[in-house]
Amino acid sequence: MATPALRLDWQFELLDLRPRRPAPTLVPPPPPVEPGESPALRALRSALEPSIAARVRSAAELLRNASHVVAPPLLPTTLEPLDGLLGGGLPRGRLVELAARRAAGRFSIVLAALASATSMGEAAALVDLGDHFDPQLAEANGIDLRRLLWIRPHTVKEAVMSAEMITATGFQLVVVDAGVHPLRGRRAPDAAWVRLARTAEAHETAMLVSSPYPLTGTASEAVIKGTVARTRWKTAAAAGSPRILAGLDLTLTLEKHRHRRPGARATLKLEVLP
Amino acid sequence: MTRIACFHVPMFPLAARLRSEPDLLQEAVAIVEGNGSNAHVVAATRRARVKGVRAGLSLAQARAILPKLIARVRDAECERTAQEALYDVAESFSPRVEDAGEGVVYVDVTGMDRHYRAADGSVDPELALARAAIRAAEAIGLPARLGIAASKLAARVAAELPKSPNIVEPGKEPEFLAPLPLTRLSPHLEAAGTLRRWGIASIGELATLPESEIASRLGEVGRDLHCAARGIDPRPLIPRPLPPDFREGMELEWPLVALEPFLFIANSALDRLAKRMEIQGFACKRLELTLDLEPDGYYTRAIDLPAPTRDVKTMLTLLRLDLEKTPPGAPVAGFTIVAHPDRPRRAQLSLFGPAALSPEKLATTIARLVSLLGDDRVGMAMAVDGHLPERYAIGDYAPPPPPDARRNPQKSRGLLAARVFRPPIPVEVMTREHDGEIAITAIEGEGDLAGSVRVSSGPWKVESSWWSDAPAAREYWDVELDRGGVYRLYQSEPAASWFVDARYD
Numbered sequence: 127m128a129t130p131a132l133r134l135d136w137q138f139e140l141l142d143l144r145p146r147r148p149a150p151t152l153v154p155p156p157p158p159v160e161p162g163e164s165p166a167l168r169a170l171r172s173a174l175e176p177s178i179a180a181r182v183r184s185a186a187e188l189l190r191n192a193s194h195v196v197a198p199p200l201l202p203t204t205l206e207p208l209d210g211l212l213g214g215g216l217p218r219g220r221l222v223e224l225a226a227r228r229a230a231g232r233f234s235i236v237l238a239a240l241a242s243a244t245s246m247g248e249a250a251a252l253v254d255l256g257d258h259f260d261p262q263l264a265e266a267n268g269i270d271l272r273r274l275l276w277i278r279p280h281t282v283k284e285a286v287m288s289a290e291m292i293t294a295t296g297f298q299l300v301v302v303d304a305g306v307h308p309l310r311g312r313r314a315p316d317a318a319w320v321r322l323a324r325t326a327e328a329h330e331t332a333m334l335v336s337s338p339y340p341l342t343g344t345a346s347e348a349v350i351k352g353t354v355a356r357t358r359w360k361t362a363a364a365a366g367s368p369r370i371l372a373g374l375d376l377t378l379t380l381e382k383h384r385h386r387r388p389g390a391r392a393t394l395k396l397e398v399l400p
Numbered sequence: 401m402t403r404i405a406c407f408h409v410p411m412f413p414l415a416a417r418l419r420s421e422p423d424l425l426q427e428a429v430a431i432v433e434g435n436g437s438n439a440h441v442v443a444a445t446r447r448a449r450v451k452g453v454r455a456g457l458s459l460a461q462a463r464a465i466l467p468k469l470i471a472r473v474r475d476a477e478c479e480r481t482a483q484e485a486l487y488d489v490a491e492s493f494s495p496r497v498e499d500a501g502e503g504v505v506y507v508d509v510t511g512m513d514r515h516y517r518a519a520d521g522s523v524d525p526e527l528a529l530a531r532a533a534i535r536a537a538e539a540i541g542l543p544a545r546l547g548i549a550a551s552k553l554a555a556r557v558a559a560e561l562p563k564s565p566n567i568v569e570p571g572k573e574p575e576f577l578a579p580l581p582l583t584r585l586s587p588h589l590e591a592a593g594t595l596r597r598w599g600i601a602s603i604g605e606l607a608t609l610p611e612s613e614i615a616s617r618l619g620e621v622g623r624d625l626h627c628a629a630r631g632i633d634p635r636p637l638i639p640r641p642l643p644p645d646f647r648e649g650m651e652l653e654w655p656l657v658a659l660e661p662f663l664f665i666a667n668s669a670l671d672r673l674a675k676r677m678e679i680q681g682f683a684c685k686r687l688e689l690t691l692d693l694e695p696d697g698y699y700t701r702a703i704d705l706p707a708p709t710r711d712v713k714t715m716l717t718l719l720r721l722d723l724e725k726t727p728p729g730a731p732v733a734g735f736t737i738v739a740h741p742d743r744p745r746r747a748q749l750s751l752f753g754p755a756a757l758s759p760e761k762l763a764t765t766i767a768r769l770v771s772l773l774g775d776d777r778v779g780m781a782m783a784v785d786g787h788l789p790e791r792y793a794i795g796d797y798a799p800p801p802p803p804d805a806r807r808n809p810q811k812s813r814g815l816l817a818a819r820v821f822r823p824p825i826p827v828e829v830m831t832r833e834h835d836g837e838i839a840i841t842a843i844e845g846e847g848d849l850a851g852s853v854r855v856s857s858g859p860w861k862v863e864s865s866w867w868s869d870a871p872a873a874r875e876y877w878d879v880e881l882d883r884g885g886v887y888r889l890y891q892s893e894p895a896a897s898w899f900v901d902a903r904y905d
Contacts, residue, residue, distance in 0.1 A: 204812040228848065228884045233905040234817040245810035247803040248754045258819040260902075261781040261792050267817065268810050273799045275766075276781040279773055288769055295765040296757050306819070306903070307848065357880050359855055369857045371878045371886065373816050374904065396816040398904075 197385075201248075201299060201332040203239045207392035211380045212348060216299070216332040221323040223335045223342045226352035227307060231376040232336045233258065234396050235352075236301050237267045239334055244270035248298035251275040255285045256305020266399055282341075286314045286322055293325045293333065300326070304337035319345035340381075349382040355393065373397040401570045404637060405507045405530065405548045406555035407490055407537060409482075412503030413474050414443035416482035419541035420475070420650045420668070429470045432459050442474055477649045477734065482542060484647060485676050487640070489536045489544075492679040493529075496639040498552075503544075504559075506552055507533075508637050530565030540675050549573060551633035557584050573631025578604025585628050591618050603629045646682075646739045648673045655694040655731030659723055662732055667716050673739045674710045682741035683708035683760070687715060689722075692734035699728040706770050706778070706796065707763030708742040714764055717771035754802040766797060787864040788872055789888075790820055790901060816904055818888060824899035825849060829889065840879050840889070848885060849900055855880040862890075878904075 164184060171179040183191070202215035209215050216222055216239060226232045236252070243250040245268060252259060257278050265271060275292065279285040282304065289302050319335075323345040326333040335342055340349060358372040376394045380386065409415045413431045418424055428448040432439045439459040451466045462469055479502075486505050490497045496508035513525035516532065530546045537544035547558025549568035557577060558566035568576045577584075580603050582595060600606050606614075607629040615623040627633075648669040656662045677683060685708045691699040703718050744760045769778040779794040827845035831838050840856035843849060858877030865871050873893040880886045888902040 202809055204809050205814065229819075229886055229903050229905040231816070231905065233819045234815065237817045238812040238814070241812060242809040246754065246807050249757050249799055249802075256819070257822045259781060259792075260789065260818060260820045261783045262789070263817055264781065265783050267815050268813065271781050271783065274781060275797050275799075276779060276794065277769060277773070278777045284773060287772065291765050291768060295761050296755060298754060354884060357855070357886055359857065359880075369855065371816075371857060371904065374886070394814075396814055398816050 199330075201239075202242055203235065204242045205235060205238050205394060207378055207394040208235060208350070211350060211378060211390055211392050212383075213386060216334055217347055218298070218332045219327045219330045220347035221319070221326055221333040221335060221342060221345055223337065223340060223346040223349045224352065225337055225340045225349060225381075227338050228354065229374070230352035230354050231374055231394060231396055232352060233303065234374075235394075236303055236334065236336050237264055237269060239299065240264070240274060240301060241268040241270075243299040243332075244273040247273070249273055249275070249296070250299040251277060251289075251292045251297045251301070253277045253279060253285050253289045253292070253300065253302040254305075255279055255282065255303060255310055258303065258305060263399070281310055282312065282314045283318075286318045289333070290322050290325050293322070293329055293331045296329055297331060299332045299334070301334045301336065304335070304341060307338040309338070313341065316343040316345070319343060323347075346382065347384050348380065348386075351379045351381045353377050353379070371398050401510075401550055402508065402637075403510045403513075403526070403548055403550060403570070404552055404555045405490075405493075405509045405533065405546060406552065406559040407486055407503075407505040407507070407533065407544045407546055408556065408559035409486060409503030409537075409542050409544050410560075411443035412482070413479060414445065415503065415542055416479040417472050417475060418445075419482050419485070419672070420478045421472075422541065422668070424470065424472075427470050428453070428466055428468060429472060430459070430462055431474050432471050433474045439471075444469075472653070473651075475651050477651055477736065481648045481650075481672070485540045485672065486537065486542055486544065488646075488676045488679050489533070489540060489542075492536060493533055496637060498637050499640050503542075504556065506555065506637055508639070509548065524567065526567050527565065530567065534565060536679070540672065540679075549576070551631065552635055552637065553585075553628055553633035554631055560584065574604075574607060574629075577629065577631055578602065578607065582606065585625065591621060591625065594618065644740075646673050646676050646684075646741060647736055648676075648739075649690075649734065649736030651692070651734040652732065655733045657731045659720070659727075662723075662735075663716060663720055666719060666735070666737065667712065669735075669737050670712045670715050670719075673737060674712050674715075677710055677739060677741055680741070681743070683710045683744040683763070684715060684739040685742035686740040687719065688738040688740070689719065690736045690738070691728050691732045693728060694731040694733045697730065699730075699732075701726070705763075706766045707759075708744050709760070709764045709767045710744075711764040711767065714767040714771060718767070721771055750802055750804055752805045754806065756802050757799065762797075787862050788874075789818070790822060790824070818902040819905040820902045821900060824890075824901040827889070827898050827900050829891075829898040840877055843879065843881070843887075843889070843898075843900075845900065848883075849887070851881045851883045853879045854882050858889075859891075 167184045171182060198217040198219050200215035200217055202209050224232055224235060240250050240252060250273060259276060261271060277288045279288050285302055289300055293300050319342040354374060355377045356375040360370040360372045374396045378392045378394055380388050380390045382388050417431055428445060430441045430444040430448055430453055433442045434440055441455055441457045441462050443455055444453045448466060448469055453462045453466055459471055487497060487499050490505045490507045494507045494509055498506040500506060512529055516525040516528035526548050530548055533546050534544055545559050545564035547555045547566045549555040549558050550570050550573060554568050554573040558568050582603055585603060611626045614626045685705055687703045689701045693699055701722055703722055766778055776794055780797040782793040782795050784791045784793050825845060827843045827849055829840055830842040832841045840853050842852045856877055856879045859875035861875055863873045874890040877889045879889060886904040887900050889898055889900050891898050
């Protein structure tokens with residue numbers, strides 16, 4: 127299992143598109159798109175039947191249409207640094223992936239998103255591949271357990287199948303937590319994630335995938351990478367008393383986003399339950 | 401005036417068998433009764449009848465006419481379930497239904513015509529009702545005929561006529577019956593020979609004779625016959641109470657030893673059950689499977705569904721999993737599936753709040769998830785009183801209705817969560833004592849759970865259930881590894897073993 131993990135870390139490096147690095151250019155840039163209807167397009171449309179011609183779009187028209195696309199409604203996680211990176215929260219009908227190898231606050235973000243959705247009275251589902259969910263802790267985090275469906279699959283394949291079924295049922299938030307490295311079972315093919323993303327889009331479900339390394343490929347709307355900046359320990363007040371874990375400071379990096387510039391960073395501070 | 405509709409399925413033993421084995425619809429099939437040389441044909445499909453196979457022929461005679469004739473023994477289980485299915489169809493039209501057996505069911509349809517009245521009055525409402533009833537019966541695989549009249553007798557005679565449906569106008573029963581032959585009143589009439597000798601062939605001719613003269617010559621049978629000929633039927637409709645459950649099943653031609661062929665047959669039985677429950681607006685809450693084993697014995701299984709559903713695929717998967725887990729251990733010669741009905745969950749949708757989940761869809765999804773993952777792998781997580789962190793309980797998922805208006809989300813407290821490991825992972829722990837203080841210096845485990853410790857914090861003592869047979873006394877530590885990761889460890893006191901039970905994440 128070590129080889130793919132190393133390769134994927136290397137892929138992370140490739141995905142780092144910060145402006146200080148020159149972006150590799152494989153092909154010359156395309157010519158500028160004409161704003162109006164080009165003669166070639168006009169000729170093509172006149173040669174086609176009207177019903178088919180009405181469906182033909184030039185690149186310029188597609189770009190113009192895309193600029194008028196309404197942004198999807200958002201489901202806020204109420205974690206301000208994360209919501210800031212995503213433009214306000216988890217987009218409904220889209221798949222967002224949160225990837226972090228070691229203890230980098232993934233599960234805390236998952237619980238915060240579930241708490242936010244259930245506190246709004248929405249139905250949420252947690253596909254818990256590693257069986258890591260603690261109901262007591264979740265309740266302390268503010269999750270309304272009555273509105274949360276807890277699913278404990280055995281393999282990645284079962285997790286994806288369960289998530290698809292649940293999404294098609296109409297849950298407003300579906301979270302797939304892939305557990306810790308190494309994942310249980312074989313990886314799901316890219317096509318499975320694309321299908322899952324399309325199901326989420328069809329049912330306007332906000333989908334969050336939390337994994338130790340990127341799994342969803344091109345299916346995700348955004349990928350956020352988490353790393354631990356610092357572990358905070360409280361110093362003992364009295365001599366002889368042990369130190370106490372106070373919290374974690376995390377750095378969240380927007381690795382990919384379809385409508386926002388990647389590379390943005392934010393710091394998230396998590397506190398231990400007093 | 402009372403209006404009674406009669407459902408009649410011609411050649412009922414054959415229709416019931418074809419409902420269970422629809423693949424035989426286009427074949428030359430005969431239903432036979434009796435064993436060995438006494439086996440005789442009861443009914444045959446059109447393809448066999450065209451070749452000359454008739455009811456009453458012995459099986460040998462029928463095979464001599466048509467060597468490729470497919471013979472099926474009359475199956476009481478098939479007929480019983482087909483009769484129940486026909487009853488369910490009738491009940492979807494009116495709650496007052498009488499089960500007359502052998503493919504005949506009476507329904508009180510008084511006043512129902514107004515539900516089928518066309519706006520322009522172009523179609524007779526009772527005719528529209530009758531056509532809807534025939535379509536409903538055909539949907540469950542029974543080619544029923546239908547007659548509507550003021551009495552059970554006239555309705556039955558009307559239903560038995562080849563051209564269906566037949567509507568007898570109120571008060572026109574004598575005129576309707578008059579041109580029909582006497583055998584329509586009763587196919588096995590003992591007095592038929594006597595009446596024929598008198599020169600009476602039709603019902604109308606009998607009705608014109610004086611009642612007292614018929615009664616004096618033929619007795620009580622003659623009086624009843626004369627009344628029937630005049631369209632008088634004093635028998636009231638006796639409705640049957642609702643059945644507590646739905647049943648489907650059949651006796652197999654030969655015993656099955658493999659699971660797949662059995663599931664193929666069970667699938668069609670479940671499909672029929674689902675359709676019947678849909679007619680009544682029910683869903684299945686519990687399935688009971690009874691297998692007749694070869695050479696003798698029974699095998700019974702009961703499967704409780706997580707929520708009422710009519711999804712055939714889900715029920716079949718649960719059946720498959722149960723049989724794979726506990727096979728019957730002998731060839732299967734017949735089966736009965738009983739579905740215990742329950743009302744599907746309903747919910748009022750909100751206009752302004754978050755969209756509610758469809759209860760029926762949710763129930764089906766949960767049942768499918770249970771069949772995919774297992775009993776205790778899907779549900780609502782429940783907090784449990786206690787002190788050990790790994791405690792949890794799982795219950796049935798039944799979310800409350802969403803609020804009427806959208807609510808703002810509750811502000812997150814930004815709490816650090818612990819990712820619980822179930823079961824805890826055993827590790828080796830190195831400790832160091834300095835000035836009376838114990839510190840953990842390294843842990844040795846699989847994968848990421850190995851390395852030197854940067855910071856350790858503890859111990860935190862937890863003692864639980866000391867009064868019970870399974871007491872737990874643990875010392876918890878939080879450790880941060882040099883390579884990254886903050887873990888929660890504990891040492892259980894009697895065995896002094898170390899385990900990692902969570903990671904702060």
